Each structure stands twice: as C-alpha cells, then as structure tokens.
Amino acid sequence: QKEVEQDPGPLSVPEGAIVSLNCTYSNSAFQYFMWYRQYSRKGPELLMYTYSSGNKEDGRFTAQVDKSSKYISLFIRDSQPSDSATYLCAMSAISGTYKYIFGTGTRLKVLA
Amino acid sequence: DGGITQSPKYLFRKEGQNVTLSCEQNLNHDAMYWYRQDPGQGLRLIYYSQIVNDFQKGDIAEGYSVSREKKESFPLTVTSAQKNPTAFYLCASSPWTGSNQPQHFGDGTRLSIL
Numbered sequence: 001q002k003e004v005e006q007d008p009g010p011l012s013v014p015e016g017a018i019v020s021l022n023c024t025y026s027n028s029a030f031q032y033f034m035w036y037r038q039y040s041r042k043g044p045e046l047l048m049y050t051y052s053s054g055n056k057e058d059g060r061f062t063a064q065v066d067k068s069s070k071y072i073s074l075f076i077r078d079s080q081p082s083d084s085a086t087y088l089c090a091m092s093a094i095s096g097t098y099k100y101i102f103g104t105g106t107r108l109k110v111l112a
Numbered sequence: 113d114g115g116i117t118q119s120p121k122y123l124f125r126k127e128g129q130n131v132t133l134s135c136e137q138n139l140n141h142d143a144m145y146w147y148r149q150d151p152g153q154g155l156r157l158i159y160y161s162q163i164v165n166d167f168q169k170g171d172i173a174e175g176y177s178v179s180r181e182k183k184e185s186f187p188l189t190v191t192s193a194q195k196n197p198t199a200f201y202l203c204a205s206s207p208w209t210g211s212n213q214p215q216h217f218g219d220g221t222r223l224s225i226l
Contacts, residue, residue: 043218
C-alpha cells in the first residue's frame with residue numbers, strides 16, 4: 001500500500017462547478033499538508049499549506065484536513081478553465097524532516 | 113523577481129554520456145532538492161542539500177551526482193550508470209529543511225534518450 005493515495009482522474013467538470021480533490025494517507029505521523037498545482041510542462045506551484053487538522057481558505061480554494069480519517073481535501077469554488085491542471089497533494093511529518101511524500105496527482109479539466 | 117531557474121528546458125542524452133542539469137535560486141534559501149517525476153508516480157527525491165558543501169542521498173540517488181559549491185546553485189549530473197534517465201526533473205528549494213518550510217519548485221528539465 002502506498003503511503004499516499006490520490007485518484008489520478010481525469011476529472012472533468014463544467015465551468016462554475018465546485019471541485020473536490022482528495023488524498024488518503026496511512027502514516028499517522030504526517031502533520032504538514034500541502035496542495036500544489038502543476039500545469040503541463042511546468043513545475044508544481046504551492047497553492048495551500050496547512051498544519052494538523054482543520055480548514056484553511058484562500059480565495060476560491062479551501063483545504064481541509066481530517067487526521068482521524070487520514071484524509072485531506074482541496075475544494076475549488078466557481079471553477080474556471082484556467083484551473084485545468086494536475087493537482088498534487090504532499091505531506092510531511094513533524095520531526096523536522098526534509099522528506100515530503102507526494103501523491104501521484106489528479107488531472108482536472110474545467111470545460112468552458 | 114525571486115525564483116528558481118532550471119536549464120535547459122529540454123535535454124537529450126546519448127548512450128554512455130553524462131549530462132548536467134542546472135538549478136539556480138535567488139530566494140536566499142538554504143535547502144535545495146532534486147526530484148524526478150515519472151507518469152503515474154509521485155515525485156521521488158534524488159538528492160537534497162541543507163547547506164553549502166553538504167548534500168545527502170534521497171530515495172533514488174543511484175546513477176546521479178550533485179554538488180553544492182554555492183548557496184544559489186545545485187547542479188545535478190545524470191551519469192551513464194543511470195539506465196532509465198528519461199523523466200521530468202524538478203529542482204526545489206526551501207528556507208531550510210524543516211517540515212514547516214514549504215518547498216518551491218522550478219519549471220523542470222525534460223530529459224530524453226537519443
């Protein structure tokens with residue numbers, strides 16, 4: 001079993017829809033959770049960064065962490081064609097380690 | 113503009129050849145990282161460096177080498193010993209290597225075999 005599982009998609013939604021992207025994980029030591037957006041032929045861009053459980057909102061994006069279920073989510077409200085990209089989750093333990101574990105990414109297509 | 117610059121964008125390697133990928137950052141970050149990205153797989157760590165003149169192997173270091181002679185620069189050499197080098201290579205940096213310091217990425221180098 002992989003430490004981090006992420007549905008590869010592709011996920012196709014109409015413009016304006018609410019998008020839910022998810023990752024599950026197995027290591028209860030993970031405390032830091034990141035979401036990156038990666039456009040084709042580009043590097044990942046940090047979207048959201050959260051510590052421990054709870055929600056964090058930034059504009060149209062909301063990151064949610066449920067440590068009891070080992071489940072994290074990224075919600076995108078009022079999705080736009082420019083949101084079409086691959087979304088990567090990443091997580092790290094609290095011990096000061098350099099080590100991030102990445103999901104394989106979910107490809108999202110927002111149709112105009 | 114602060115950021116991470118990777119060059120070249122595309123690189124081709126012949127059999128038996130070593131090639132070097134460049135990574136430069138002007139963010140004044142102490143820590144730098146090299147990852148490999150393959151289709152259907154998460155990013156895998158090749159090497160990382162916490163300070164100048166120091167670096168550590170990641171999960172898939174075999175067939176790769178690095179140097180860290182300057183804070184701004186962390187070049188990666190893909191040696192002939194790396195039998196499956198075709199991939200997208202990503203360089204990242206963070207202020208230091210603590211978990212609470214998110215990593216920021218360059219735009220990658222795509223390496224292919226001729």
